[in-house]
Amino acid sequence: EVQLVESGGGLVQPGRSLKLSCVASGFTFSNYGMNWIRQAPGKGLEWVAYISSGSSYIYYAETVKGRFTISRDNAKNTLYLQMTSLRSEDTALYYCARGYSSWAYWGQGTLVTVSS
């Protein structure tokens, strides 16, 4: 069974950093590109970043480019999102999802709250 489990969310002050993790199981992690998608409270979905299976291709939404870094460790079946210079508008539930597009598998999300 495919499982994606996010962690690392929490309350953080504006301007600080936070690193999210997504642990994958039930499939060969190194064969799939992975994504981070977020959803602000009561709002819609926003794609954040994509990383290819071997980390050769990385893309970001303009809203996070230069502040967030997506990475992965295929040996640990883990996807990461390093978030720096956090702003109140980054407050959201952060999901990881498997694949280049047409995401059939999502985690349950980890909540990031940016507030002083």
Next chain:
Amino acid sequence: DIVMTQSPTSMSISVGDRVTMNCKASQNVGSNVDWYQQKTGQSPKLLIYKASNRYTGVPDRFTGSGSGTDFTFTISNMQAEDLAVYYCMQSNSYRTFGGGTKLELK
């Protein structure tokens, strides 16, 4: 960036209704549009991929159509369990979601 304009933003419906919602892309995205269902408190669920392909296990009352800039998602016989927010998403250039269509009971 490609903007996906989804309409309507909400619909009041009854069980058994035929429900249709639309997504318009700001530029040609081919058939690179997916449709997702998100129920309250749950992660999104893939229903339709590449504009018109039903994902494994998705009931055939859900259909998608369109190409280029105009896309349509239809629920042919609305069921109570279909109450949710539905999102379109383009994957032709990066990824962008529509704003969502919320289905509520009349």
